[in-house]
Amino acid sequence: MGEEVQKIADGLHAQLATKSKIFSAASTAYGAAPNTQACAIDLGMPGVLPVLNEKAVEMAARFGLAIEAPVAKRSVFARKNYFYPDLPKGYQISQFELPVVGVGHLDITLEDGSIKRVGVTRAHLEEDAGKSLHEDFDGMSGIDLNRAGTPLLEIVSEPDMRSAAEAVAYMKKIHALVRYLEICDGNMQEGSFRCDANVSVRPKGQDEFGTRAEIKNLNSFRFVEKAINFEVERQIDLLESGGKVVQETRLYDPDKGETRPMRSKEEANDYRYFPDPDLLPLEITEAFLKKVKAGLPELPDEKKQRFMDDYALNDYDAAVLTASRDLADYYEDVVKNIADDPKLAANWVMGELSAALNKENLDISESPVKADALGGLLSRIKDDTISGKIAKEVFEAMWQGEGDADAIIEKKGLKQITDTGAIEKIIDEIIEKNPQQLEQYRSGKDKLLGFFVGQVMKATQGKANPGQVNQLLKTKLK
Numbered sequence: 001m002g003e004e005v006q007k008i009a010d011g012l013h014a015q016l017a018t019k020s021k022i023f024s025a026a027s028t029a030y031g032a033a034p035n036t037q038a039c040a041i042d043l044g045m046p047g048v049l050p051v052l053n054e055k056a057v058e059m060a061a062r063f064g065l066a067i068e069a070p071v072a073k074r075s076v077f078a079r080k081n082y083f084y085p086d087l088p089k090g091y092q093i094s095q096f097e098l099p100v101v102g103v104g105h106l107d108i109t110l111e112d113g114s115i116k117r118v119g120v121t122r123a124h125l126e127e128d129a130g131k132s133l134h135e136d137f138d139g140m141s142g143i144d145l146n147r148a149g150t151p152l153l154e155i156v157s158e159p160d161m162r163s164a165a166e167a168v169a170y171m172k173k174i175h176a177l178v179r180y181l182e183i184c185d186g187n188m189q190e191g192s193f194r195c196d197a198n199v200s201v202r203p204k205g206q207d208e209f210g211t212r213a214e215i216k217n218l219n220s221f222r223f224v225e226k227a228i229n230f231e232v233e234r235q236i237d238l239l240e241s242g243g244k245v246v247q248e249t250r251l252y253d254p255d256k257g258e259t260r261p262m263r264s265k266e267e268a269n270d271y272r273y274f275p276d277p278d279l280l281p282l283e284i285t286e287a288f289l290k291k292v293k294a295g296l297p298e299l300p301d302e303k304k305q306r307f308m309d310d311y312a313l314n315d316y317d318a319a320v321l322t323a324s325r326d327l328a329d330y331y332e333d334v335v336k337n338i339a340d341d342p343k344l345a346a347n348w349v350m351g352e353l354s355a356a357l358n359k360e361n362l363d364i365s366e367s368p369v370k371a372d373a374l375g376g377l378l379s380r381i382k383d384d385t386i387s388g389k390i391a392k393e394v395f396e397a398m399w400q401g402e403g404d405a406d407a408i409i410e411k412k413g414l415k416q417i418t419d420t421g422a423i424e425k426i427i428d429e430i431i432e433k434n435p436q437q438l439e440q441y442r443s444g445k446d447k448l449l450g451f452f453v454g455q456v457m458k459a460t461q462g463k464a465n466p467g468q469v470n471q472l473l474k475t476k477l478k
């Protein structure tokens with residue numbers, strides 16, 4: 001059969017950050033006691049009328065503008081009929097034929113640094129269902145309807161992705177974008193941002209896509225990657241052993257690292273979509289759109305370009321530093337505190353700081369070392385108070401809450417030795433102790449300079465100015 005290539009399309013559900021539900025005034029706050037935040041409208045009681053939340057429309061429009069998609073002047077809410085215990089209405093209000101956001105696109109950066117454009121088919125507004133709870137009930141299930149009626153933006157991509165890595169890059173890009181736009185908090189643990197991945201494989205050279213399987217509700221980027229890779233292997237093995245891929249919905253089991261069938265996939269016509277008779281078509285005026293457009297923040301791609309222009313960063317650094325708005329803001333704050341050295345700031349934010357954050361699984365907003373404090377530390381490298389190496393030691397102490405850079409340098413006596421006389425004295429001692437190395441150096445083994453530098457730094461506990469040491473040694477060793 002030959003080698004297969006795969007295609008992947010993603011469906012993302014982003015919970016819109018409105019205070020109230022999409023069709024009612026009930027609160028959307030997370031974490032309330034079960035069934036305390038669902039009103040008669042969310043439950044679809046007889047006689048109630050849904051009223052559309054304007055904020056949700058505004059957020060959908062922000063997203064549409066950001067991906068250069070047309071925002072529909074007229075879109076229609078439809079009922080998607082199906083039975084589920086946490087959907088007491090028996091239908092979900094969604095959009096079907098006429099979604100609020102049409103065809104758009106965004107660019108992802110691949111591992112090799114190249115840029116790939118991924119198409120967005122549509123984005124539509126819909127309400128969320130409640131939640132079934134299967135734990136803590138002695139074998140029974142509980143239903144929490146607090147989430148019922150929470151606004152969602154479902155974002156559907158074109159089948160443009162060819163690997164798990166591309167799918168993850170796309171999801172991360174959307175994830176960053178909705179947070180930049182402040183339309184979704186992006187919290188994947190709380191389910192505010194959920195991914196479904198459609199995966200299919202086909203023999204190389206074949207034009208039409210193979211039968212796809214959908215993996216539902218992936219709530220971390222790591223799981224997305226693992227689930228897709230597992231699914232690709234599963235489908236290839238199946239086809240190569242003469243089997244057939246069936247169209248179905250599957251669930252990923254993170255403990256076992258595999259996907260399992262959940263139910264056979266419904267076709268759109270199984271849902272018996274029809275326009276919701278309780279809701280008028282949604283009409284968006286030019287004036288409304290203009291207002292939304294005026295309120296758009298600087299978007300990730302614009303910010304990245306500005307970082308390259310203003311701070312002379314390369315493509316990669318600019319992409320990393322603008323991956324989230326918080327990180328970009330932090331970086332710019334550091335730069336402000338050390339004028340004229342954006343590259344030094346980039347190295348530290350992407351290096352020491354990111355490593356420390358990752359190690360403790362902290363978000364940039366939770367960093368114990370704030371941007372101005374890091375800027376203060378880097379200023380001490382720039383004015384030669386400490387070396388870059390000592391700065392790492394100071395950073396570690398700052399991270400542990402021991403104070404700001406100046407206080408720590410003072411307390412620990414880390415100030416760089418820049419007194420030429422003092423350094424010369426140490427050099428003389430080291431030369432005297434190592435006559436063999438001196439002879440070898442003088443007979444042409446230039447590499448031994450490194451040995452002498454190392455000895456001096458060791459003797460000064462890293463506090464000698466490395467540039468000065470190099471220069472003085474070269475003269476003395478001659």
Ligand code: MN
Nearest residue numbers: 013094126154
């Ligand atoms: Mn949906």
